[in-house]
Amino acid sequence: MAKFKVIAVNDAGKLEVRREEADNLQELEKRYLEGRVPLVTTKKVREPGDPKPDRTDAPLKQKVLFFRQLANCNQIGMDVLESYRLIESTMVDTKFLGIFTQKNKMREIVGTIRHGIEEGESQSVLMARYPKLFDEVTLALLRSGESSGRLVDTCEQIVTLLQRSSEIKREVRSVMMYPMIITIVIALMITYLMWQVVPTFAGLYKSVNMALPPQTQIVVAVSQFFTQYPIPALGTVLLFITLILRGPKLVSGNWRLHKFVLAIPIFGMIQRMVIMATFARAFCLLIESGIHIRDILHLLKGLSENVWYRKIIARAVIAVDDGNDFAPAFIEDSTVMTKTFSLQVEFGVRTSRMAQILRPLAETMEAELNRFVKDLKQPVESLMIMAVGSVVGFVLLAILSPIFNIGQVIEKGM
Numbered sequence: 404m405a406k407f408k409v410i411a412v413n414d415a416g417k418l419e420v421r422r423e424e425a426d427n428l429q430e431l432e433k434r435y436l437e438g439r440v441p442l443v444t445t446k447k448v449r450e451p452g453d454p455k456p457d458r459t460d461a462p463l464k465q466k467v468l469f470f471r472q473l474a475n476c477n478q479i480g481m482d483v484l485e486s487y488r489l490i491e492s493t494m495v496d497t498k499f500l501g502i503f504t505q506k507n508k509m510r511e512i513v514g515t516i517r518h519g520i521e522e523g524e525s526q527s528v529l530m531a532r533y534p535k536l537f538d539e540v541t542l543a544l545l546r547s548g549e550s551s552g553r554l555v556d557t558c559e560q561i562v563t564l565l566q567r568s569s570e571i572k573r574e575v576r577s578v579m580m581y582p583m584i585i586t587i588v589i590a591l592m593i594t595y596l597m598w599q600v601v602p603t604f605a606g607l608y609k610s611v612n613m614a615l616p617p618q619t620q621i622v623v624a625v626s627q628f629f630t631q632y633p634i635p636a637l638g639t640v641l642l643f644i645t646l647i648l649r650g651p652k653l654v655s656g657n658w659r660l661h662k663f664v665l666a667i668p669i670f671g672m673i674q675r676m677v678i679m680a681t682f683a684r685a686f687c688l689l690i691e692s693g694i695h696i697r698d699i700l701h702l703l704k705g706l707s708e709n710v711w712y713r714k715i716i717a718r719a720v721i722a723v724d725d726g727n728d729f730a731p732a733f734i735e736d737s738t739v740m741t742k743t744f745s746l747q748v749e750f751g752v753r754t755s756r757m758a759q760i761l762r763p764l765a766e767t768m769e770a771e772l773n774r775f776v777k778d779l780k781q782p783v784e785s786l787m788i789m790a791v792g793s794v795v796g797f798v799l800l801a802i803l804s805p806i807f808n809i810g811q812v813i814e815k816g817m
């Protein structure tokens with residue numbers, strides 16, 4: 404039996420980590436659903452001999468082109484195998500300036516899927532082997548499009564979802580990256596000052612036996628650490644830079660910090676807006692494709708790694724399985740979803756007009772997120788400039804301030 408590490412909601416309503424065994428993931432999920440226990444996350448424990456999960460991905464442009472070509476081939480009446488042969492033949496590597504070549508990652512994947520189809524395997528099963536490239540929402544939309552004969556419309560929906568999700572990620576990344584880059588620049592500037600500049604002034608002050616103010620003593624002590632122990636000092640700087648670059652992933656990987664992240668005034672609000680906008684857009688597309696609400700909620704649980712969002716969705720799945728509305732699960736917990744958003748979802752459920760409610764809601768949420776991020780860029784840039792000036796100014800002032808008294812020290816010594 405396979406071993407799983409899960410996070411579930413206990414009888415007290417709190418999250419707890421459990422170790423479970425089951426033949427497969429579906430059996431484990433069914434067991435928790437029948438026990439009416441909200442299952443928040445599941446992760447299979449890797450054992451010796453287990454294959455590594457496939458992490459293959461491709462740029463957005465290549466994915467969009469693939470789905471548009473798939474739609475065009477279906478529209479003119481090509482069968483699946485012919486479509487993949489045509490798409491594979493049109494995918495070529497991109498050259499820049501005749502020197503650099505960008506490999507078309509989708510071509511190899513399309514070729515593998517085409518070979519599997521020739522062997523009699525289904526398209527969706529083959530795509531599921533690339534979870535980073537084709538997520539569960541994409542696969543569900545494709546299966547629905549194939550069964551309903553609306554593959555062309557479905558592919559366009561997938562393209563829309565990919566492009567909107569990419570735009571949101573790009574906007575959020577632009578806000579997140581600027582402070583990270585500036586922080587790294589500050590660290591490198593301080594490293595240079597401590598290694599090259601401060602020792603010169605420290606030697607000058609030492610040669611005249613000059614008493615240094617506290618801030619100068621601190622800077623000189625740090626500089627001595629850099630010069631006397633270069634390897635540990637360099638390791639400290641590299642560790643700091645690594646933590647800055649890997650910080651978001653480290654935080655997302657620790658579920659105990661998820662609630663803290665949501666509570667951060669600016670970045671917490673951005674994450675909540677991203678979750679709500681993506682949920683509304685994906686739910687709208689899935690329900691228009693004729694997928695059952697319980698299956699939709701199960702699919703959308705994977706939209707975010709945040710355990711508090713997943714907890715809400717897990718409770719909603721149980722409510723729908725019991726024959727009840729899922730909206731109360733949203734309204735009762737405002738950790739992730741705002742009250743306004745939850746009430747609009749509740750209205751859509753009550754009036755059976757989820758698609759009509761969520762489509763404009765998704766547009767509104769995406770527009771608000773873009774506006775919020777753009778308005779945030781200028782204050783963030785100003786704060787970063789102030790941070791650079793403050794840190795570098797402190798170091799320079801600490802080193803240069805004693806020089807104004809050096810004449811008096813020399814006169815006393817004479």
